[in-house]
């Protein structure tokens with residue numbers, strides 16, 4: 001029987017919810033490219049419930065214990081005295097969400113002698129040292145598509161919030177003011193701007209489709225070019241480099257995974273390619289951007305705004321400069337963990353576990369590493385190597 005360690009974020013400060021804002025939680029029937037939603041044999045949770053925090057347990061306890069497995073659920077994940085570190089030595093499966101990632105470094109993988117699989121309940125497996133997983137024949141899987149559209153909604157919201165100067169204007173209301181001139185002296189229309197996405201995978205393409213209605217000029221770069229029919233349908237301009245895209249865009253949004261090729265692609269040098277006053281929205285991964293270069297670009301006015309929900313490390317230390325830099329629209333990492341998305345990735349995690357324990361193949365689109373190599377989505381969207389360096393700083397976050 002297996003031991004599974006499930007690392008989840010803490011319950012709300014006022015306790016686990018006993019009721020919710022809505023009575024139902026509508027779900028799409030199918031994803032835009034025809035991929036089906038998760039298909040576990042059963043679920044043991046109510047769709048729309050808070051599943052991603054410790055008491056929610058991703059709805060997995062009943063299923064796992066009924067099959068004789070041991071389930072450890074904890075939010076304690078950073079520092080050598082963490083529950084995760086204490087439980088690693090005989091764990092067969094580690095599950096965590098990118099919002100509160102269990103950084104599975106080479107050191108941790110070396111300590112976990114019985115480890116067979118690392119599951120991302122969500123999308124983005126950069127918190128695992130993929131090179132170490134490859135070398136130790138550990139399967140890495142994630143629930144592809146579960147929150148791609150949710151994130152795209154957050155991207156569009158963030159772009160509008162920055163360009164229209166929504167957050168400072170809202171703050172004037174809270175302060176009892178009516179300071180229209182203060183609000184609008186940084187407010188523009190998105191219409192007619194040029195917007196570019198770095199990567200046009202599931203999230204990036206959805207962003208392009210959603211933005212089409214705003215009358216913007218659309219640009220993208222990706223290591224895989226979209227079909228010509230899609231480029232024509234959306235009137236897209238393709239760029240083979242970030243430099244070429246950044247030079248013509250008023251808004252740039254990052255939607256690629258974090259891996260050695262993309263780490264710190266936004267840095268002091270590449271920010272010089274951007275138009276003065278460009279907006280940058282990053283809901284992909286914090287480490288795609290050099291932390292201090294972003295702050296400097298906002299302070300100098302090279303960037304007019306920066307928004308997103310991803311930081312490095314996570315949780316971000318109290319003194320992380322992105323908490324206090326000018327003209328930002330940051331949230332904690334929430335875009336992919338709406339209650340709607342939790343329903344899908346809890347079901348997808350259950351599907352992956354059922355496949356694993358029943359000896360059935362895990363869907364190709366859920367695979368990042370298998371059999372000692374990048375596989376499935378991992379082979380399409382990642383490169384070999386490790387992007388977890390510096391993650392030990394997450395231990396600095398103190399509640």
Ligand code: NAD
Nearest residue numbers: 123124148199201202203222223256257283284335336381
């Ligand atoms: P996807 O696999 O569908 O798309 C990724 C795209 O990135 C692919 O088209 C790939 O070709 C492209 N790409 C990879 N390396 C590249 C490079 N060096 N240059 C240009 N393009 C490159 O994945 P997705 O569902 O669109 O998700 C993308 C990423 O967004 C995830 O890996 C994750 O890091 C992040 N994400 C964040 C949240 C959140 O809650 N904020 C949720 C889901 C995903």
